[in-house]
Amino acid sequence: MKKLHIKTYGCQMNVFDSDRMQDLMTAVGYETTDEAKDADMVIINTCHIREKASEKLFSDLGRLRPFKDEKKQSGSEMIVAVAGCVAQAEGEEIFKRSKVVDIIVGPESYQTLPDLVGKVLRDKKRQINLDFTPNDKFDLLPESSAGTGASAFVTVQEGCDKFCTFCVVPYTRGSEYSREEKKIYDDALRLADKGVKEIYLLGQNVNAYHGLDEKGQSSSLAKLIEKIATIPQIERIRYTTSHPRDMSDDLILAHTNIKKLMPFLHLPIQSGSNNILKAMNRKHSRQDYFKIIENLRKARPDMGLSSDFIVGFPTETDEDFEQTMDLVRQVGFTQCYSFKYSPRPGTPAADAKMQVAEDIKDARLAKLQKLLTEQQITFNKKFNNAQMPVLFEREAPKSARYNGEKIQLWGKSPWLQSVIVEVGDENEAQKYLGKIAQVKILHARPSSLVGEII
Numbered sequence: 001m002k003k004l005h006i007k008t009y010g011c012q013m014n015v016f017d018s019d020r021m022q023d024l025m026t027a028v029g030y031e032t033t034d035e036a037k038d039a040d041m042v043i044i045n046t047c048h049i050r051e052k053a054s055e056k057l058f059s060d061l062g063r064l065r066p067f068k069d070e071k072k073q074s075g076s077e078m079i080v081a082v083a084g085c086v087a088q089a090e091g092e093e094i095f096k097r098s099k100v101v102d103i104i105v106g107p108e109s110y111q112t113l114p115d116l117v118g119k120v121l122r123d124k125k126r127q128i129n130l131d132f133t134p135n136d137k138f139d140l141l142p143e144s145s146a147g148t149g150a151s152a153f154v155t156v157q158e159g160c161d162k163f164c165t166f167c168v169v170p171y172t173r174g175s176e177y178s179r180e181e182k183k184i185y186d187d188a189l190r191l192a193d194k195g196v197k198e199i200y201l202l203g204q205n206v207n208a209y210h211g212l213d214e215k216g217q218s219s220s221l222a223k224l225i226e227k228i229a230t231i232p233q234i235e236r237i238r239y240t241t242s243h244p245r246d247m248s249d250d251l252i253l254a255h256t257n258i259k260k261l262m263p264f265l266h267l268p269i270q271s272g273s274n275n276i277l278k279a280m281n282r283k284h285s286r287q288d289y290f291k292i293i294e295n296l297r298k299a300r301p302d303m304g305l306s307s308d309f310i311v312g313f314p315t316e317t318d319e320d321f322e323q324t325m326d327l328v329r330q331v332g333f334t335q336c337y338s339f340k341y342s343p344r345p346g347t348p349a350a351d352a353k354m355q356v357a358e359d360i361k362d363a364r365l366a367k368l369q370k371l372l373t374e375q376q377i378t379f380n381k382k383f384n385n386a387q388m389p390v391l392f393e394r395e396a397p398k399s400a401r402y403n404g405e406k407i408q409l410w411g412k413s414p415w416l417q418s419v420i421v422e423v424g425d426e427n428e429a430q431k432y433l434g435k436i437a438q439v440k441i442l443h444a445r446p447s448s449l450v451g452e453i454i
């Protein structure tokens with residue numbers, strides 16, 4: 001077996017893509033290694049969403065150079081592939097800047113990777129494929145051969161037609177494409193047979209899903225979830241990332257009717273100010289967001305909510321920022337992601353005149369993050385002494401154990417909190433791994449809960 005090392009940056013879609021690239025390469029005789037140094041092939045799966053993405057890539061490539069040289073001296077080869085959104089955005093430029101790279105492949109064309117590797121080895125020529133063919137991609141990907149855990153991602157939708165003025169996704173991932181319902185259902189069924197208990201439906205705009213059903217009619221995310229919920233072994237269903245504009249009534253109602261749908265939603269708003277939302281081309285207002293949250297909480301009173309925020313978007317005033325703080329206070333989130341606005345070349349906002357100074361962005365981000373952390377702690381503390389079902393995903397590595405030598409298991413609560421429990425021995429660990437068990441929470445930490453299995 002040859003050795004493959006993959007380094008992944010960015011979102012869950014990239015994690016999914018890296019797993020599929022691993023499947024593709026396993027099928028042609030590669031096994032994974034954690035060490036880039038030993039690898040016969042290295043894939044860097046890149047993210048272009050914020051700046052420094054290409055700097056990170058080129059410093060990674062710089063570190064690979066001596067390894068690649070060493071391999072050559074010992075008479076073998078190291079193939080280096082750059083995949084993902086930086087590959088799509090920068091293309092041939094990457095070849096010009098780094099001699100180390102053999103393959104450049106985009107997020108919609110990586111199904112051709114084994115073929116590209118064959119050509120590099122045979123023809124001794126660098127290869128590039130940046131085609132947009134999501135349809136072919138899903139048809140050509142092999143079934144997952146890697147060991148599957150308790151929870152698995154299934155991509156249902158890719159790309160985006162919304163063109164928020166700050167975002168590169170419509171340019172790097174192409175226009176919106178939904179997979180057929182039957183194909184997604186078959187993937188879920190196959191994963192269930194392998195022991196998966198939780199399906200995570202993925203898409204850049206997952207709730208815009210409109211794939212064809214078996215009658216050839218346009219389906220919806222709510223209908224898709226309903227279908228997957230009929231698979232007895234699947235006990236939990238989640239979906240991410242949703243857009244407020246596509247938060248339809250039937251999807252909100254699904255949170256009442258489908259018990260397997262977890263009471264947690266990641267629903268990015270980006271800003272609490274209508275002026276900024278307009279400048280971002282989000283096509284929803286803060287009032288629309290409040291209404292959705294109200295309906296979601298009616299549908300599922302224990303709903304946990306998370307969001308993405310951008311601070312320091314061009315033209316953002318102190319007053320606009322205060323609107324964001326106010327929205328956060330009114331909604332009350334469980335955990336969130338927040339970022340400083342980062343101008344992305346080629347997007348409309350990057351050329352806007354009134355860019356916000358870096359020190360103002362820093363101060364706003366610190367203030368927002370302080371509030372979000374307080375809300376996360378408050379949310380977690382609510383669970384002190386409470387009982388909840390936890391899906392146990394893996395054993396904590398020795399180095400991460402919080403308390404001496406006892407074996408610890410890591411799991412997820414229905415609200416996506418990390419839950420840690422101690423077990424007596426390896427037999428007991430195996431009994432719970434990959435399964436859902438009832439846990440009593442003993443201690444709430446800022447970003448995790450410590451409990452005991454009942």
Ligand code: SAM
Nearest residue numbers: 049166167204241243268308309339340341342
């Ligand atoms: N489709 C999702 C939505 O509409 O909210 C989000 C997808 S994007 C891959 C993930 C997050 O990255 C966004 O929600 C946004 O907060 C952040 N992001 C995207 N572009 C950014 C930029 N130029 N600067 C800072 N953050 C950005």
Ligand code: SF4
Nearest residue numbers: 160162163164167169
């Ligand atoms: Fe980017 Fe906006 Fe599309 Fe989300 S909806 S992927 S933020 S353009």
